[in-house]
Amino acid sequence: MALVFSALLLLGLCGKITSEGQPAFHNTPGAMNYELPTTKYETQDTFNAGIVGPLYKMVHIFLNVVQPNDFPLDLIKKIIQNKNFDISVDSKEVALYEIGVLICTILGLLFIILMPLVGCFFCMCRCCNKCGGEMHQRQKQSAPCRRKCLGLSLLVICLLMSLGIIYGFVANQQTRTRVRGTQKLAESNFRDFQTLLTETSKQIDYIVEQCNNTKNKVFSDLDGIGSMLGGRIKDQLKPKVTPVLEEIKAMSTAIKQTKDALQNMNSSLKSLQDATTQLNTNLTSVRNSIENSLSSSDCTSDPASKICDSIRPSLSSLGSNLNSSQLPSVDRELNTVTDVDKTDLESFVKRGYTAIDEIPNTIQNQTVDVIKDVKATLDSISSNIKDMSQSIPIEDMLLQVSHYLNNSNRYLNEELPKLEEYDSYWWLGGLIVCFLLTLIVTFFFLGLLCGVFGYDKHATPTRRGCVSNTGGIFLMAGVGFSFLFCWILMILVVLTFVVGANVEKLLCEPYENKKLLQVLDTPYLLKEQWQFYLSGMLFNKPDINMTFEQVYRDCKRGRGAYAAFQLENVVNISDHFNIDKLSENINTELENLNVNIDSIELLDNTGRKSLEDFAHSGIDTIDYSTYLKETEKSPTEVNLLTFASTLEGKANQLPEGKLKQAFLLDVQNIRAIHQQLVPPVQQSLNTLRQSIWTLQQTSNKLPEKVEKILASLDSVQHFLTNNVSLIVIGETKKFGKTILGYFEHYLHWVFYAITEKMTSCKPMATAMDSAVNGILCGYVADPLNLFWFGIGEATVLLLPAVIIAIKLAKYYRRMDSEDVYDDPSRY
Numbered sequence: 023m024a025l026v027f028s029a030l031l032l033l034g035l036c037g038k039i040t041s042e043g044q045p046a047f048h049n050t051p052g053a054m055n056y057e058l059p060t061t062k063y064e065t066q067d068t069f070n071a072g073i074v075g076p077l078y079k080m081v082h083i084f085l086n087v088v089q090p091n092d093f094p095l096d097l098i099k100k101i102i103q104n105k106n107f108d109i110s111v112d113s114k115e116v117a118l119y120e121i122g123v124l125i126c127t128i129l130g131l132l133f134i135i136l137m138p139l140v141g142c143f144f145c146m147c148r149c150c151n152k153c154g155g156e157m158h159q160r161q162k163q164s165a166p167c168r169r170k171c172l173g174l175s176l177l178v179i180c181l182l183m184s185l186g187i188i189y190g191f192v193a194n195q196q197t198r199t200r201v202r203g204t205q206k207l208a209e210s211n212f213r214d215f216q217t218l219l220t221e222t223s224k225q226i227d228y229i230v231e232q233c234n235n236t237k238n239k240v241f242s243d244l245d246g247i248g249s250m251l252g253g254r255i256k257d258q259l260k261p262k263v264t265p266v267l268e269e270i271k272a273m274s275t276a277i278k279q280t281k282d283a284l285q286n287m288n289s290s291l292k293s294l295q296d297a298t299t300q301l302n303t304n305l306t307s308v309r310n311s312i313e314n315s316l317s318s319s320d321c322t323s324d325p326a327s328k329i330c331d332s333i334r335p336s337l338s339s340l341g342s343n344l345n346s347s348q349l350p351s352v353d354r355e356l357n358t359v360t361d362v363d364k365t366d367l368e369s370f371v372k373r374g375y376t377a378i379d380e381i382p383n384t385i386q387n388q389t390v391d392v393i394k395d396v397k398a399t400l401d402s403i404s405s406n407i408k409d410m411s412q413s414i415p416i417e418d419m420l421l422q423v424s425h426y427l428n429n430s431n432r433y434l435n436e437e438l439p440k441l442e443e444y445d446s447y448w449w450l451g452g453l454i455v456c457f458l459l460t461l462i463v464t465f466f467f468l469g470l471l472c473g474v475f476g477y478d479k480h481a482t483p484t485r486r487g488c489v490s491n492t493g494g495i496f497l498m499a500g501v502g503f504s505f506l507f508c509w510i511l512m513i514l515v516v517l518t519f520v521v522g523a524n525v526e527k528l529l530c531e532p533y534e535n536k537k538l539l540q541v542l543d544t545p546y547l548l549k550e551q552w553q554f555y556l557s558g559m560l561f562n563k564p565d566i567n568m569t570f571e572q573v574y575r576d577c578k579r580g581r582g583a584y585a586a587f588q589l590e591n592v593v594n595i596s597d598h599f600n601i602d603k604l605s606e607n608i609n610t611e612l613e614n615l616n617v618n619i620d621s622i623e624l625l626d627n628t629g630r631k632s633l634e635d636f637a638h639s640g641i642d643t644i645d646y647s648t649y650l651k652e653t654e655k656s657p658t659e660v661n662l663l664t665f666a667s668t669l670e671g672k673a674n675q676l677p678e679g680k681l682k683q684a685f686l687l688d689v690q691n692i693r694a695i696h697q698q699l700v701p702p703v704q705q706s707l708n709t710l711r712q713s714i715w716t717l718q719q720t721s722n723k724l725p726e727k728v729e730k731i732l733a734s735l736d737s738v739q740h741f742l743t744n745n746v747s748l749i750v751i752g753e754t755k756k757f758g759k760t761i762l763g764y765f766e767h768y769l770h771w772v773f774y775a776i777t778e779k780m781t782s783c784k785p786m787a788t789a790m791d792s793a794v795n796g797i798l799c800g801y802v803a804d805p806l807n808l809f810w811f812g813i814g815e816a817t818v819l820l821l822p823a824v825i826i827a828i829k830l831a832k833y834y835r836r837m838d839s840e841d842v843y844d845d846p847s848r849y
């Protein structure tokens with residue numbers, strides 16, 4: 023017990039122990055999970071009788087019939103107290119309770135007294151040729167039927183006696199086998215106690231080790247305060263800030279795209295004007311050349327005149343189809359957007375992200391000194407626990423208890439051979455008893471065998487054969503042995519019955535249903551001055567409500583010794599270590615976590631003005647339909663290649679001459695104009711169209727978009743200005759609770775481990791079960807009861823067997839005289 027007290031004093035440094043109620047411990051998600059090393063004990067807490075179990079149950083049923091009364095709680099209490107016990111009154115109650123046992127005992131005593139007397143008178147009577155002693159058989163018509171009935175009845179009785187003898191042999195061998203197994207059972211219990219001591223030391227080391235692991239976990243979280251505390255703050259701010267920053271970033275991209283689109287549009291307009299002017303000039307020169315050729319004298323004569331007339335109407339379509347001079351310039355809008363782009367809104371976005379991402383580093387740098395102070399406090403606690411663990415001589419106490427167990431085991435090993443020696447005497451006596459009954463039954467069986475098979479129905483009583491006569495002699499020998507030994511056998515049966523029945527009904531059965539423990543728990547029963555005997559015996563405090571039944575029940579389900587034996591009434595661990603003060607010191611250090619995060623400004627006035635200027639840059643007022651309409655036109659009124667091919671075909675119809683050569687030269691010039699000037703114009707138109715589409719998409723509801731972004735920005739900025747400090751304070755408190763929660767979680771576990779798991783008293787309950795259920799009831803009482811049940815059955819059946827054998831022997835033995843038999847086969 024000193025070991026348990028000292029161990030609990032050590033564990034008190036790691037746990038806040040209270041004695042109110044039973045703890046309920048559950049592992050908390052996210053916290054460290056603790057589990058004491060599991061202990062496996064060797065001894066089983068149940069005892070299986072094996073194949074003889076049904077025989078034991080049969081005996082129990084018989085005892086319940088003989089003794090159906092409930093366990094006499096009040097009567098036992100009176101007998102133990104020896105107070106208020108009136109012999110004249112209470113003896114009647116005892117007799118009433120034991121009425122079944124008394125009746126069976128009285129019948130057995132009558133059997134013991136009468137059987138020798140009857141046997142003596144029977145012998146003297148037969149010596150006087152009475153009681154069947156006269157060797158003369160009278161002629162009766164019912165003789166064959168009587169002989170058969172008597173033979174069959176004796177056979178049945180002998181079979182029943184054989185069954186009882188088998189029970190006796192089985193019980194006798196079970197006793198020997200079980201008693202020899204007592205040492206093995208005792209050694210198994212001693213090994214369980216040794217395991218309990220060994221595991222207790224390991225459990226203490228584990229609990230102290232978990233204190234260090236908890237401290238290391240706290241140190242790890244404190245070292246990572248930036249990622250833990252800062253990460254939590256960052257996780258709360260980022261969902262608010264990120265959407266606005268992304269919108270600003272998207273708007274910055276839109277500004278750059280708008281600037282590029284306006285620059286491309288302006289460049290395309292200028293290129294388009296230059297290309298259109300040059301195209302008009304060249305086409306005008308070609309048209310003038312063709313007109314001059316048409317005005318020459320060569321076109322006046324046939325067939326040239328008709329060809330010239332066909333060419334002349336198409337000259338009006340030979341010109342530029344574009345009017346780029348009507349498309350206004352976008353220089354004003356471009357200048358405005360260019361000024362807006364100089365603000366570089368992306369730098370504001372990067373600055374906002376950086377401010378959020380730097381929160382963990384900021385917190386890590388600001389809490390360096392506080393973390394050192396908290397670690398110093400925790401190191402002091404760990405050092406105190408280590409010093410206390412070294413100051414308690416646990417190993418010496420474990421060694422002392424181990425020596426005590428070894429001495430007890432040595433004593434048991436010295437005494438068990440004596441028990442086995444006494445069991446050998448009992449076993450030998452049991453064998454003699456069983457063999458005596460076996461001898462008697464053997465005589466009866468031999469008598470039946472010789473009598474039945476040696477009987478000659480045609481022989482008269484005086485002429486019966488030798489085999490039949492031998493059968494009759496065997497039957498009478500069985501009768502003689504029965505009279506000689508039956509009363510001795512009945513003495514043994516009565517003694518074992520009285521002892522075995524009362525042990526079963528007054529010890530084994532009430533122990534199994536716990537009524538025996540209720541007797542022991544009766545206040546002032548075992549000692550008049552003590553209300554509760556167990557607490558008075560263990561702690562000298564009989565007022566503590568501790569009962570045998572409660573302790574046994576708690577130990578049976580493996581509860582810890584601290585709770586099962588209510589050791590808080592002797593050693594209250596909370597008195598040796600002030601956990602509240604410790605928690606307060608840690609909490610005070612954690613309250614010094616003053617984290618300051620500078621104000622986060624997502625966008626200054628310059629950035630806001632840039633967004634507003636972009637919204638009012640005028641790109642949303644540009645008449646994009648006019649530009650698109652112009653870009654949808656072809657560069658020339660007519661396809662120059664088609665016109666050139668048509669002109670070439672008509673020129674080839676002309677006769678050779680200057681006119682034909684002039685037209686062919688114009689065809690070459692038209693094709694050259696198309697190849698050199700039309701593609702650049704078309705490219706400028708495509709670039710202009712693409713720029714317009716981009717500007718249309720960007721300028722669509724641009725003021726509303728910017729206004730929405732600014733509203734979101736104001737909302738988020740207001741949230742950051744007013745709520746950042748609250749978030750920091752709240753998350754700092756949560757972090758402090760998390761750190762302190764590790765210790766609280768550990769302390770709850772320590773309390774649970776000490777009261778419910780550590781130093782489990784299960785081996786004590788198992789040892790008690792081994793002593794009572796195992797050795798006393800299973801190894802001794804049950805085989806003893808089966809022994810008297812089988813031997814008693816065979817002994818009681820000797821009475822009818824003797825009567826039947828005497829009558830049956832008359833039909834098998836050779837008679838000295840006989841009546842005159844007319845038909846011997848009928849008798």
